[in-house]
Amino acid sequence: MENIDINEVIDTSIDRAKVKLPKRNTFFTIDPYSTINEYNQALEALKNNGIGYTEFISTLGKYYWYLSLEGNQRPIMINYTSMNKMEWTKTVSKTKPLKTNHVYLLYRRASEKSELSKYIDNDWLKIAKRTKSIVFKITSKENLLLLSKTYGRIYPLGVYFNGQLKLAICFNTEIKNSLTSDRIVVEKGPHKTGELELEINYKALRNQDKLIKYFETPYFEDGKFHPTSPQSPLKIL
Numbered sequence: 001m002e003n004i005d006i007n008e009v010i011d012t013s014i015d016r017a018k019v020k021l022p023k024r025n026t027f028f029t030i031d032p033y034s035t036i037n038e039y040n041q042a043l044e045a046l047k048n049n050g051i052g053y054t055e056f057i058s059t060l061g062k063y064y065w066y067l068s069l070e071g072n073q074r075p076i077m078i079n080y081t082s083m084n085k086m087e088w089t090k091t092v093s094k095t096k097p098l099k100t101n102h103v104y105l106l107y108r109r110a111s112e113k114s115e116l117s118k119y120i121d122n123d124w125l126k127i128a129k130r131t132k133s134i135v136f137k138i139t140s141k142e143n144l145l146l147l148s149k150t151y152g153r154i155y156p157l158g159v160y161f162n163g164q165l166k167l168a169i170c171f172n173t174e175i176k177n178s179l180t181s182d183r184i185v186v187e188k189g190p191h192k193t194g195e196l197e198l199e200i201n202y203k204a205l206r207n208q209d210k211l212i213k214y215f216e217t218p219y220f221e222d223g224k225f226h227p228t229s230p231q232s233p234l235k236i237l
Contacts, residue, residue, distance in 0.1 A: 021161035021209055022054055022068035027083035027091075029064040030075060036110040039065065042075070056091040056210070059194035063116055065108070066091060088207065092197045095122045095213045098228060102215040117193040122213045124155040124169055128188065128196050132173050135186035135200060138166040141225070141236055148220035151175040155219045156236045157200070158211040166237060167204060 030039060046053055052070035057063065066083050074080070083091070097103045105118075112118055121129065138144060138156065148154045151172040160166075167185065176184060185204040188196050201207055216228045 022072075024083055024085070024088045026068040026072045027054075027056065027066040027088075028068075028074065028080040029058075029066045029083070030078055030080045031062070031064040032081060033079040036108055040108055042078070055094040057094055057116060057119060058087050058091050059116065059120075059198065060087065060090045065094075089202070090198065091210075092120055092194055092201070093210050093213055094119050095215055098214050098216050098230060098232060106215070120194055120197070122215055123217050124157070124219075125196065125213070127171060128169060128191075129193070130190050131171050132187075132189045133169050133171050133196070134173055134175055134179075134184060135167055135169050135188070135196075135204065136175075136179050137183045137185060138168050138236060139183070144168060144220045144236070145223050145225065147175060147178060149223040150178070153219050153221040155217050156234055158213045158217070158234060160205070160209050161212065162209045165204060165209070167200065 030042065034042070043053070046069070051073065054068045056066045056068075058066065064081075064087075066087070069075075095106060097106055108119070117126075117129075127133075135157070144154055144156075147170070151170050151174060154168050154170045157167045157169055173187075186196070186199050188199060197211060201210060205211075214228075214232050214234065216232065218225065218227045218232055218234060220226070
């Protein structure tokens with residue numbers, strides 16, 4: 001049994017408006033030079049030493065995991081490879097936990113090396129993978145409440161490192177009838193793991209920003225807002 005700190009404190013009070021996307025040249029991977037157990041031990045050492053980090057996962061080839069450390073630090077006592085431009089456009093964020101059991105579910109395991117969906121797909125991404133969906137720009141909470149009365153469940157996608165754009169997703173394509181064309185940013189059918197998020201990063205965020213996803217996401221349905229418990233840090237507007 002892995003030594004997982006299931007009582008890890010999960011910070012849901014972060015003001016994401018103050019968090020900036022780390023630059024590409026600050027990201028590196030130690031995957032070619034270490035085992036997954038050693039990777040997990042490295043993360044534990046970062047926590048023990050109070051060093052914050054950001055995790056991205058590549059959807060290419062060997063599916064390397066990339067880290068950017070607080071203060072743009074580098075792992076000076078272990079070999080690493082810096083992220084190149086191609087990897088930058090093909091990486092997505094690792095899903096973040098909201099509850100202590102999420103920490104266990106999202107723990108990286110050697111037996112699940114290629115099971116990216118476990119770490120990439122949160123609740124709304126799991127739905128989107130098997131159906132048609134519309135990603136659109138949010139104008140207000142009131143508008144989302146109104147749209148959800150007619151078109152069913154609508155998820156705000158997440159928060160963003162740079163916080164300049166807010167998007168939502170609906171799985172009823174008829175919602176297009178109530179949206180102006182400039183609000184629709186992505187239309188997607190059933191797809192493989194990572195494809196929708198990469199398309200959002202490219203078409204909507206122009207690879208200048210990345211989603212921050214949580215295991216559970218608040219949503220709008222039947223004209224009502226349904227928050228998560230504990231409350232998600234996601235800020236709709």
